[in-house]
Amino acid sequence: MKEIKWGIIGCGDVTELKSGPAFNKVPNSSLVAVMRRDAEKARDYAIRHNVPRWYNKAEKLINDPEVNAIYIATPPLQHEEYTLLSLAAGKPVYVEKPMTLNTESALRMENAAANFNVKLCVAHYRREQPMFLKVKQLLLDKVIGDIRFVQLQMLQSRAHNLIANTGNNWRLDPSVSGGGLFHDLAPHQLDLLIYYFGEVRSSSGISINQSNEYPADDLVSGQILFENGIVFNGMWCFTVSEKDKKDVFEISGSAGKISFPVFGNRITLKKDGHEEEFIFEPLQHVQQPMIEKVTAYFLDKGDNPCSAGQAISSMKLMDSFTKKSEFLS
Numbered sequence: 001m002k003e004i005k006w007g008i009i010g011c012g013d014v015t016e017l018k019s020g021p022a023f024n025k026v027p028n029s030s031l032v033a034v035m036r037r038d039a040e041k042a043r044d045y046a047i048r049h050n051v052p053r054w055y056n057k058a059e060k061l062i063n064d065p066e067v068n069a070i071y072i073a074t075p076p077l078q079h080e081e082y083t084l085l086s087l088a089a090g091k092p093v094y095v096e097k098p099m100t101l102n103t104e105s106a107l108r109m110e111n112a113a114a115n116f117n118v119k120l121c122v123a124h125y126r127r128e129q130p131m132f133l134k135v136k137q138l139l140l141d142k143v144i145g146d147i148r149f150v151q152l153q154m155l156q157s158r159a160h161n162l163i164a165n166t167g168n169n170w171r172l173d174p175s176v177s178g179g180g181l182f183h184d185l186a187p188h189q190l191d192l193l194i195y196y197f198g199e200v201r202s203s204s205g206i207s208i209n210q211s212n213e214y215p216a217d218d219l220v221s222g223q224i225l226f227e228n229g230i231v232f233n234g235m236w237c238f239t240v241s242e243k244d245k246k247d248v249f250e251i252s253g254s255a256g257k258i259s260f261p262v263f264g265n266r267i268t269l270k271k272d273g274h275e276e277e278f279i280f281e282p283l284q285h286v287q288q289p290m291i292e293k294v295t296a297y298f299l300d301k302g303d304n305p306c307s308a309g310q311a312i313s314s315m316k317l318m319d320s321f322t323k324k325s326e327f328l329s
Contacts, residue, residue, distance in 0.1 A: 005067055008031065011046075079099065145256065182318070190314040207220045207323075
């Protein structure tokens with residue numbers, strides 16, 4: 001292949017700005033077809049984004065002879081099915097996060113990619129954004145010395161606005177999303193932990209529905225011990241008061257501290273009694289740097305920016321945090 005000609009399965013709200021337009025803005029890449037089960041919405045998307053063809057059935061897009069790579073942006077419930085169909089058709093897949101509903105499903109996807117010998121990449125796109133690459137470099141340079149522990153607080157009110165707006169909020173239905181707002185937002189944070197700190201030795205957590213306002217749990221806590229001895233403690237709660245909202249990812253080392261919001265644009269470095277800030281311009285299309293890397297990977301011009309195996313590591317963490325303890329059952 002000399003050019004990746006993309007087809008999108010699930011051209012919903014997340015693709016309007018975050019990802020969709022970027023496929024036409026990176027080298028050797030173009031968007032040639034989109035699919036959505038609602039035919040009128042698929043047609044409308046194609047017209048507004050100047051996409052040549054649209055479909056209301058995934059199989060038709062997968063079998064489009066011009067489409068040679070597929071981006072799956074449906075709710076997680078359909079990720080495995082469409083990934084397996086695409087891989088069987090010999091077409092490499094870029095699938096949204098979370099990779100799928102649970103670890104068992106993710107392993108089936110990974111095995112299918114290996115069996116069909118077709119490439120599979122997961123959209124943990126923060127790995128390629130300038131802000132998070134800067135954090136990675138600060139850690140590699142040991143600017144804050146040896147890392148001791150990491151603390152995260154993702155506290156949001158009922159009226160939070162961090163996710164795409166949808167008429168039917170499938171994110172609150174565990175059968176479709178895998179487990180509520182935690183499963184929608186935490187993959188970003190957990191993947192950064194894997195990206196920065198490597199292999200996990202053990203993990204555990206507590207997950208509970210305190211408000212009973214919807215079927216999914218609204219509070220999750222998690223603890224991780226990494227193979228390198230780094231300890232992580234995290235808290236996600238989606239029913240705090242508006243004034244108590246917080247988004248803090250804090251890395252403490254032997255010589256200082258790095259903190260930043262995962263859904264923000266500012267890094268704070270504290271060391272030797274001094275404070276330094278790094279501010280980053282918001283990206284127009286947040287997935288564009290990742291899509292550029294994925295395109296290069298599919299064209300055999302670079303490495304996989306986020307493999308199935310790496311994504312499975314964060315799936316395992318989510319499962320370990322949300323597995324019900326006996327005293328909660």
